[in-house]
Amino acid sequence: MVSGALQVAGLLIGGIGMIGTFAVTGMPQWRVSAFIEHNIIVFETIWEGLWMHCIRQANIRMQCKVYDSVLALSADLQASRGLMCAGSALSSLAFLVAAVGMKCTRCRQSSWPAKGYILLTAGLLFILSGAITLIPVCWVASTIIKDFYNPAVNIAQKRELGEALYLGWVAAFCLLAAGAIFCCFCRCCEKTRNYGYSAPPHHPLHSQHLHRTTESSYSRSQYV
Numbered sequence: 001m002v003s004g005a006l007q008v009a010g011l012l013i014g015g016i017g018m019i020g021t022f023a024v025t026g027m028p029q030w031r032v033s034a035f036i037e038h039n040i041i042v043f044e045t046i047w048e049g050l051w052m053h054c055i056r057q058a059n060i061r062m063q064c065k066v067y068d069s070v071l072a073l074s075a076d077l078q079a080s081r082g083l084m085c086a087g088s089a090l091s092s093l094a095f096l097v098a099a100v101g102m103k104c105t106r107c108r109q110s111s112w113p114a115k116g117y118i119l120l121t122a123g124l125l126f127i128l129s130g131a132i133t134l135i136p137v138c139w140v141a142s143t144i145i146k147d148f149y150n151p152a153v154n155i156a157q158k159r160e161l162g163e164a165l166y167l168g169w170v171a172a173f174c175l176l177a178a179g180a181i182f183c184c185f186c187r188c189c190e191k192t193r194n195y196g197y198s199a200p201p202h203h204p205l206h207s208q209h210l211h212r213t214t215e216s217s218y219s220r221s222q223y224v
Helices: 002-026 077-101 109-148 163-197 205-222
Strands: 029-033 045-049 052-057 062-065 158-159
Touching: 002 077, 002 109, 002 163, 052 205, 077 109, 109 158, 109 163
Parallel strands: none
Antiparallel strands: 029 045, 029 158, 045 052, 052 062
């Protein structure tokens, strides 16, 4: 019962992390325009994402445009594209592997080793996808903070942390937590299986010999 609930919890947390990774990859709110000092034009907000940049004005609908060239992006955004796509693919694969492993819950005892290996693979994939998702989010956030406090950068070009970065941290944490759950569950299954194998075997001939020895001892005690 506890193991089944642990598997379901890991799958749900991994699913939330997977959906969050997809959302962060497509969201344009990676970099948001900062309103500081003389840059007080609050009726216009600029969003910069991995695939497009958007301009939202007051009382006017938001307008988005896809980047004309990948080379026009900064180095951190270029690398973030590939890393986030890889993280999304790995999180999807980890979710599918974990779902396949959970289907073996009602199998017979001989399938437990295979089940443990499947869940271990899912856990490692979740951890890898979480680490890959965490790298671009932290990289972009570090670049934004560094440029924000750099006096050589123009005020109009300074940006703040967008909602996509905060969501990326949450998604990466969920993926890492799901991976830890599945790896710990596989470890517990391995300990249980080893404990079961260490039990002494119950052989019928051994029991019959013990029964005969007991009867002979009882007979000798009566004659004495």
